[in-house]
Amino acid sequence: MLVGKRSAFSIISLEAQKSLFSSSSSAASLSAVLDPFLPATESAPQETPFSPAPLHPRSFVSALVRCRSPAEVRKVHALATTAAMIDNLGVANKHVYIYAQHGALADAYALFSRMKERDNVSWSVIVGGFVKVGYYANCLQTFRDFVRSGLRIDNFTLPFVLRACRDTVSLRLGVEIHHLVFKAGLQSDLSVSAALVDMYARCGDVDDARKVFDRMPKRHMVTWTVMMSGYAECGNPEESLALFDRMRGEGVVPDKIATVTVAFACAKLGVMHKAKMIHDYVSSWNFSLNVILGTALIDMYAKCGSADDARVIFDRMKDRNVITWSSMISAYGIHGRGREALDLFPLMLQSSIRPNRITFVSILSACSHAGLVDEGRQFFHLMERDYSIKPDVKHYTCMVDLLGRAGKLSEALELSEKMTLEKDEGFWGALLGACRIHGNAVLAEKAAKSLLELRPRNSGYYVLLSNIYANAGRWEDVAEVRDLMASRSLRKTPGWTWIEINNETHRFGVGDKSHPQSKEIYETLKVLIEKLESAGYVPDTNFVLHDIDEELKAGFLYTHSEKLAIAFGLFATPESTTLRITKNLRVCGDCHTFIKLASSVMHREIIVRDAHRFHHFNGGGSCSCGDYW
DNA sequence: ACCGGTGCGT
Numbered sequence: 001m002l003v004g005k006r007s008a009f010s011i012i013s014l015e016a017q018k019s020l021f022s023s024s025s026s027a028a029s030l031s032a033v034l035d036p037f038l039p040a041t042e043s044a045p046q047e048t049p050f051s052p053a054p055l056h057p058r059s060f061v062s063a064l065v066r067c068r069s070p071a072e073v074r075k076v077h078a079l080a081t082t083a084a085m086i087d088n089l090g091v092a093n094k095h096v097y098i099y100a101q102h103g104a105l106a107d108a109y110a111l112f113s114r115m116k117e118r119d120n121v122s123w124s125v126i127v128g129g130f131v132k133v134g135y136y137a138n139c140l141q142t143f144r145d146f147v148r149s150g151l152r153i154d155n156f157t158l159p160f161v162l163r164a165c166r167d168t169v170s171l172r173l174g175v176e177i178h179h180l181v182f183k184a185g186l187q188s189d190l191s192v193s194a195a196l197v198d199m200y201a202r203c204g205d206v207d208d209a210r211k212v213f214d215r216m217p218k219r220h221m222v223t224w225t226v227m228m229s230g231y232a233e234c235g236n237p238e239e240s241l242a243l244f245d246r247m248r249g250e251g252v253v254p255d256k257i258a259t260v261t262v263a264f265a266c267a268k269l270g271v272m273h274k275a276k277m278i279h280d281y282v283s284s285w286n287f288s289l290n291v292i293l294g295t296a297l298i299d300m301y302a303k304c305g306s307a308d309d310a311r312v313i314f315d316r317m318k319d320r321n322v323i324t325w326s327s328m329i330s331a332y333g334i335h336g337r338g339r340e341a342l343d344l345f346p347l348m349l350q351s352s353i354r355p356n357r358i359t360f361v362s363i364l365s366a367c368s369h370a371g372l373v374d375e376g377r378q379f380f381h382l383m384e385r386d387y388s389i390k391p392d393v394k395h396y397t398c399m400v401d402l403l404g405r406a407g408k409l410s411e412a413l414e415l416s417e418k419m420t421l422e423k424d425e426g427f428w429g430a431l432l433g434a435c436r437i438h439g440n441a442v443l444a445e446k447a448a449k450s451l452l453e454l455r456p457r458n459s460g461y462y463v464l465l466s467n468i469y470a471n472a473g474r475w476e477d478v479a480e481v482r483d484l485m486a487s488r489s490l491r492k493t494p495g496w497t498w499i500e501i502n503n504e505t506h507r508f509g510v511g512d513k514s515h516p517q518s519k520e521i522y523e524t525l526k527v528l529i530e531k532l533e534s535a536g537y538v539p540d541t542n543f544v545l546h547d548i549d550e551e552l553k554a555g556f557l558y559t560h561s562e563k564l565a566i567a568f569g570l571f572a573t574p575e576s577t578t579l580r581i582t583k584n585l586r587v588c589g590d591c592h593t594f595i596k597l598a599s600s601v602m603h604r605e606i607i608v609r610d611a612h613r614f615h616h617f618n619g620g621g622s623c624s625c626g627d628y629w
Numbered sequence: 630a631c632c633g634g635t636g637c638g639t
Contacts, residue, residue, distance in 0.1 A: 097630095124630075156630060163632080191632065198633075225633040260634040267635095295635040326636045361637040368638090397638040429639030451639095586639090612639065 055083055057091045064094050070104035077111070086111075093121045100129025105138070118149070124156035131160045131167070139164045140173070147180070155186050159195035166195075171203035188216070194223040201230025225258045232265035240265035241274055254281075256293050263296040267303040270609055272580055273503045275304040279313075289317055295324045302331030305580055305607045305614055307340075322353050330362040334613045336623070338370025357389055364398035368405060369613060376402045393421050397430045404434020413443070425454045432464065441472045459490040460585075497561035498582040499569050508564040515568065525567035529558060532597050540590040562591040566598055566606070578605040586610050596623055 060080050067073045077095055080086040086095070092115050099108035112118070112126045123146040130139035143161045147153060158181060165174035178196060186192045193216050200209035213219070213227045224247045231240035244262040247254060254262070259282060266274045279297060282289070289297070294317040301310040310331040317324065325348040332341035345363065348355065355363075360383045367376030380399055383389045391399075396419050403412035412434045416423075423431075428447045435444035448465040455461060462485040469477040485491075497508050506515065515521060529537075539557050562583060569579040587595070587610045599606045599617035606617040617623055 121630090128630075159630085159632065191630080194632065220632090222633045227633095229633065255633095257634045264635070292635045297635095299636065321635090323636045328636095330636060356636095358637045365638065394638050401639070424638090426638045431639090433639055 055085065057085060057088050060085055060091045061094045064098040067098060067102070070099065070102045070107060073098050073102060073104065074107065077107075087116065089115075089117055089119060089122070093119070093125055096122060096129070097125040100125060100132065103133050105129055105133055105135060109138070109142075118151075120151060120154050120156060123149070123151065124154070124160070127157050128160040131164050134167070136164045136168050153180060153184050155189040155192050158184075158186065158189075158192045162192075162195035162199040166199045166202040169203050171200075171205060174199045174203055190216075190218060190220055190223070194220065194226060197223055197230070198226035201226060201234070204234060206230050206234050206236065221252070221255055221258055224252065224254070225261050228258065228265060229261045232261065232268055235268075237265035237269040241269065256290060260293050260296045263293070263300040267296070267300040270304050270582055271505065272304040272306065272500060275300050275306075275309075279309075289313070291317070291319050291321050291324060295321075295327050298324065298327045298331060302327070302334060305609055307331045307335040307337060320351065320353070322356055322359060325351075325353055326356075326359045326362045329359065329366060333362055333366025333369055335616065336369050336614070338366045338372045338375075341366035341370075342372070342375060355383075355387060355389075357392065357395075360387075360389060360391075361394045361398060364395055364402065368398050368402035371402075371406055373402060373406045373408070393419075393424050393427050396421065397427045400427065400434055401430040404430065404437060407438075409434055409438045409440065423450065425451060428454070436468070439471075441468055444468045456488065457490065459485065459492050462490065463492050493585065495561055495583065495585045497565040499565040500580045500582075501569060501572050506565070506568060508561040508568070510561055511559040512561065512564055515564075517568065517572070520571055521564055521568045524571045525558070525563060528563075528567055528570065528598060528602075531601055532594065535597060535601055537594060537597050540593065557590060560588070560591050562587055562608070563594060566595060569606075570598075570602060570604070575603070578607060581606065581608045583608065583610045586612065587615065592623075 060076060063076045064073065067076060073095065077086070080091055080095065085091050092111065096108045096112050096115075099105070099111065108126060108129050112122060115122060123142070127139055127143050127146065130136070130142060139161065143157065143164075146157060158177065161177055162174060165171070165177060174196075177199075181187055181192055181196065193212055196212045197209045200206070200212060209227065209230050213223065216223065224243065228240040228243050231237065231243065241262060244254065244258070244265075247258070259278065263275075263278050266278055278300065282293070282297065294313055297313045298310045301307075301313065310328065314320070314324070314328045325344060329341045329344050329348075332338070332344070341363065345355070348359075360379060363379050364376055367373070367379065376399065380391060380395065383395070384391065396415065399415055400412045403409070403415065412431070416427075416431055419427075428450045432444055432447035432451065435441075435447060445465070445468055448461060448468060451458075451461040452465065462481055466478050466481040466485075469475070469481065494509055498505050499508075508515065512518075513522075562581065565581050566579065569577075569581070573579070587608055592615065595606055595608060595615070596617050598604070599619060603619040604617075605619065608615040608617070615623055
């Protein structure tokens with residue numbers, strides 16, 4: 001990508017130089033172009049047409065900031081050249097800056113390279129210009145020239161270079177720049193250190209980002225935001241939320257962007273009471289939501305388990321873009337409310353919002369979660385026919401999942417054969433799921449092996465393959481997979497279940513006895529199992545495909561983390577309270593049945609979030625996701 | 630100079 005951009009640049013650079021040489025002008029056109037830009041004067045109309053008002057550098061600067069296109073900038077540039085004003089450092093810098101603002105980097109650099117004299121502003125403007133349009137190689141090369149020029153590097157250019165390191169994920173280069181920062185004694189500069197934090201965090205080194213962050217004597221909003229964003233992005237949303245609280249504790253008032261970031265973190269965490277807290281905070285402002293913040297809140301509520309709260313935000317928004325609509329569609333989709341998701345589509349069109357690739361991923365995934373086969377097929381065709389959006393792997397993945405779950409394995413396989421795109425992890429995952437539902441061990445084995453090749457470090461796929469062999473009674477193969485896994489020092493990801501009670505999160509593992517109220521939990525569970533068994537519950541070990549050995553043993557089946565969490569929730573909360581449960585892996589089929597029955601027998605609403613979606617159970621025992629187990 | 634922010638599959 002960088003190489004492409006670099007070579008593209010050398011081509012346009014030539015063009016720019018051509019245009020620079022060809023731009024000729026006369027004194028007459030000079031005032032004609034500049035006049036509209038000159039501030040209105042109170043002086044009388046010109047008395048002597050032969051002595052035009054003297055041109056001041058400021059006239060060019062104010063003309064430049066009003067330019068609407070590179071072509072206009074070139075005109076002013078030509079005039080400045082004629083008026084010999086381009087040799088004025090301030091005027092030249094402003095030209096370079098304005099060219100860069102319009103993305104005309106070739107023009108900017110052509111001028112920059114011809115400047116007789118350059119100061120820090122010149123360098124900062126050109127280096128920043130390159131970053132802005134993504135010409136990272138040029139940015140870094142120019143920065144090297146800057147360092148060699150002997151001028152003192154300053155706090156204006158460094159953030160741009162650090163941004164180039166961030167965008168290209170070049171940690172080593174970033175560390176080099178960090179050394180330069182120390183050499184220049186700029187480690188306490190607000191913008192430079194904020195850029196350093198951002199660079200480290202986005203290069204995957206949050207610990208060093210945090211070190212820089214902690215050493216800062218003062219921080220501004222951007223610093224807090226990049227640090228929170230770094231934690232959210234690298235899979236530590238808890239710390240992101242903790243920083244948000246700390247920031248508020250220190251009397252810093254988070255702005256919209258900081259709030260968007262923390263909403264994003266909360267969506268990743270999926271903890272409802274935190275979502276409510278963030279929403280309460282937003283409600284305490286008296287200004288309306290902007291598109292980005294509103295959309296972030298929609299997604300946050302959806303991923304914390306409430307499509308209805310997401311809808312409330314959606315309805316209150318004045319402006320909605322394609323991301324807003326897609327998020328709302330997706331919100332219904334992950335909650336198994338496919339019909340409502342699809343109903344949004346015509347409304348979206350009425351609002352003159354054009355669906356894009358991702359909108360259709362959300363639509364198809366909603367169809368799949370709700371079992372809407374015909375609708376899914378229709379949308380799959382319509383997206384290309386009516387919107388010229390060619391289905392990509394993700395769309396095919398949704399379709400394979402949809403058809404597989406709906407019992408149409410052969411159609412799913414047909415589609416898979418027809419697809420010429422390279423099959424990725426997600427696609428094989430969906431195909432595997434479809435094969436497993438239908439007991440097609442041969443194809444399941446193929447899919448699982450592809451997954452092992454694509455993700456040799458993901459222990460989950462070894463477990464799956466091992467289970468496929470076990471189901472087919474191929475015990476030597478089971479042993480082989482286990483050995484392979486052990487030889488790569490991989491272990492099964494432990495299954496955990498979390499439950500939120502009174503704004504507190506409790507975690508359970510299989511057979512967990514570490515909870516302080518363990519005794520009560522096991523007593524409640526025992527009574528519950530008896531109640532459910534008399535209501536027809538039969539423990540089912542056949543579907544426990546994604547959990548393994550220990551958990552499969554009969555004794556453990558009764559103490560699956562989900563069941564412990566449910567038992568705890570039942571005795572720790574009043575009768576009408578909704579139980580919100582999160583599991584890091586998929587909820588197994590037995591637990592699904594168990595929870596469904598439990599919600600019916602105990603007249604409780606239970607919302608389970610697993611690694612992929614939500615399962616809504618209510619007192620009536622129905623699950624709005626449908627049953628595909 | 631004006632940084633930091635929103636949606637997608639198993």
